[in-house]
Amino acid sequence: MITLEQIQKRLAEAIKQSGLSQSEIARRLGIKHPQISCYVHGKKLPALDTLANLCKILDVDANYILCLE
Numbered sequence: 001m002i003t004l005e006q007i008q009k010r011l012a013e014a015i016k017q018s019g020l021s022q023s024e025i026a027r028r029l030g031i032k033h034p035q036i037s038c039y040v041h042g043k044k045l046p047a048l049d050t051l052a053n054l055c056k057i058l059d060v061d062a063n064y065i066l067c068l069e
Helices: 004-017 022-029 033-041 048-059
Strands: none
Touching: 004 033, 004 048, 022 033, 022 048
16 A cells, blocks of 8 residues: 655655755746755645656656655
8 A cells, every 4th residue: 555655755755866956846846945845854745736747857757756666
């Protein structure tokens, strides 16, 4: 069974390993920097459209983030 904690962990890892600053990621998504920090610290998950765009920016497969592969 896939848990939110697993998804949050993979998302945080992808953000940290991207080489992009949280500010740059936020700018590209058109959201505020604190949102990215919430994703990194597992306090929130992005909306589906934001997750899709985040995966594009980070060049990571959404299936990986969602623990489907």
